[in-house]
Amino acid sequence: MLKVLKFGGSSLADAEQFRKVKAIVEAEPERRYVIASAPGKRFFEDEKVTDLLLRCHALNKDRNPFDDTFQRISDRFHGIIRDLGLKLSIEDELETVKKAIANGVSVDYVASRGEYFNSMILADFLGIPFLDAEECIFFTADGKLDSKKTNTVIENRLAMMPRAVIPGFYGVLPGGEIKTFSRGGSDITGSIVAEAVDADLYENWTDVNGMLMADPRIIDDPAPIDIITYRELRELSYMGATVLHEDAVFPVRRSGIPINIRNTNDPADKGTMIVPHTDEKSEDRVVTGIAGKTGFTAIYIEKDMMNSELGYGRRVLETLERRGISFEHLPSGIDTVTVVVHTSALEGKLDAVVADLKRNVRPDTIRVYDNLALLAVVGRSMVSSPGVAARVFATLARENINIRMIDQGSSELNIIVGIADKDRIPALKALYKEFAPKK
Numbered sequence: 465m466l467k468v469l470k471f472g473g474s475s476l477a478d479a480e481q482f483r484k485v486k487a488i489v490e491a492e493p494e495r496r497y498v499i500a501s502a503p504g505k506r507f508f509e510d511e512k513v514t515d516l517l518l519r520c521h522a523l524n525k526d527r528n529p530f531d532d533t534f535q536r537i538s539d540r541f542h543g544i545i546r547d548l549g550l551k552l553s554i555e556d557e558l559e560t561v562k563k564a565i566a567n568g569v570s571v572d573y574v575a576s577r578g579e580y581f582n583s584m585i586l587a588d589f590l591g592i593p594f595l596d597a598e599e600c601i602f603f604t605a606d607g608k609l610d611s612k613k614t615n616t617v618i619e620n621r622l623a624m625m626p627r628a629v630i631p632g633f634y635g636v637l638p639g640g641e642i643k644t645f646s647r648g649g650s651d652i653t654g655s656i657v658a659e660a661v662d663a664d665l666y667e668n669w670t671d672v673n674g675m676l677m678a679d680p681r682i683i684d685d686p687a688p689i690d691i692i693t694y695r696e697l698r699e700l701s702y703m704g705a706t707v708l709h710e711d712a713v714f715p716v717r718r719s720g721i722p723i724n725i726r727n728t729n730d731p732a733d734k735g736t737m738i739v740p741h742t743d744e745k746s747e748d749r750v751v752t753g754i755a756g757k758t759g760f761t762a763i764y765i766e767k768d769m770m771n772s773e774l775g776y777g778r779r780v781l782e783t784l785e786r787r788g789i790s791f792e793h794l795p796s797g798i799d800t801v802t803v804v805v806h807t808s809a810l811e812g813k814l815d816a817v818v819a820d821l822k823r824n825v826r827p828d829t830i831r832v833y834d835n836l837a838l839l840a841v842v843g844r845s846m847v848s849s850p851g852v853a854a855r856v857f858a859t860l861a862r863e864n865i866n867i868r869m870i871d872q873g874s875s876e877l878n879i880i881v882g883i884a885d886k887d888r889i890p891a892l893k894a895l896y897k898e899f900a901p902k903k
């Protein structure tokens with residue numbers, strides 16, 4: 465059994481958090497490889513070290529002094545080292561970074577130093593070796609992850625190292641320059657390492673007890689999700705439910721490695737398991753999660769005998785493609801097709817697209833619905849439970865919410881409904897009430 469662990473910024477924000485991390489790592493011998501983020505927020509108004517680093521870079525770029533901001537970064541690292549009683553000295557290296565910033569070093573290099581120092585400190589505290597991401601995470605010249613090289617190098621290096629701490633968030637370009645992933649990218653590093661060492665589990669330690677059935681900003685105290693499949697996760701993430709960096713899912717998913725989202729501040733909680741497949745079903749949990757997102761536009765096209773007109777759908781999509789617009793959903797009837805796109809993708813193009821469509825596909829009717837929100841009711845158990853769709857529609861009807869569009873994925877994993885933006889929150893509340901597990 466082999467586990468790769470990633471600890472987020474709030475899990476490594478101060479010495480007290482470092483102690484929790486140590487207890488977690490040492491609780492199981494199979495917890496061998498640890499990916500660390502930069503120190504995050506200790507309290508609500510606090511600032512992440514990554515943000516402070518980025519500010520230093522920005523200040524210097526505008527020829528402003530950045531000494532005070534840099535001092536705060538230095539104080540945070542020194543505070544952790546002191547409070548943990550470590551002998552590690554990073555003074556000289558911090559000075560080198562400060563000089564490099566003053567000399568205009570790249571923003572990615574600066575941003576990456578939070579992970580670098582925090583991982584060195586963690587390695588020292590855990591008493592296990594440090595492996596720099598610059599030696600094992602590789603990008604190609606055009607800035608994409610070089611998966612092949614990365615995989616091989618990590619596999620070989622870690623074969624010689626039974627345990628290691630590796631900084632998240634960055635790697636190296638062919639020329640030797642540091643490059644970071646997008647924000648929150650330590651999740652990706654963890655996933656890459658888990659794949660390369662063929663881990664049995666990727667534990668992603670954060671400050672919540674895993675995923676929730678609905679957005680806690682909208683629903684009071686939503687039920688936690690114990691287990692969710694990768695497909696379900698994809699459907700819910702698309703609608704804005706996020707716990708993990710989107711790109712972090714692919715490496716482990718590809719290898720069928722489960723992810724366990726856990727809470728550093730509540731290690732007794734089992735968290736959420738994200739798995740390739742599961743047979744686990746519960747009568748009480750026909751629906752795994754409910755999410756909704758605004759910002760869509762639907763173009764509704766009607767034409768008699770559309771079904772028998774060869775190439776009709778293709779011409780509709782081709783028209784959009786020529787304007788560089790990709791579609792999100794495509795529900796259709798015998799004589800109708802609706803193309804749902806992100807409203808932002810149509811900016812400044814809507815009139816032209818409608819004119820193109822009128823010319824290219826000669827619809828009997830064409831209507832544009834703006835301010836559309838999409839809701840997704842997602843659940844692997846829906847396939848075997850008749851009547852879920854009926855319950856969704858009845859619930860919305862009871863709330864007097866008008867449904868503008870319905871799409872049921874062919875996998876029967878999700879039901880998507882399009883409604884007016886203004887109805888999104890009441891709809892989510894009503895649907896949650898209908899499908900929440902009975903306590």
Ligand code: ASP
Nearest residue numbers: 501502514647648649650
């Ligand atoms: N420290 C980086 C950020 O704040 C990366 C991470 O924490 O995953 O985005």
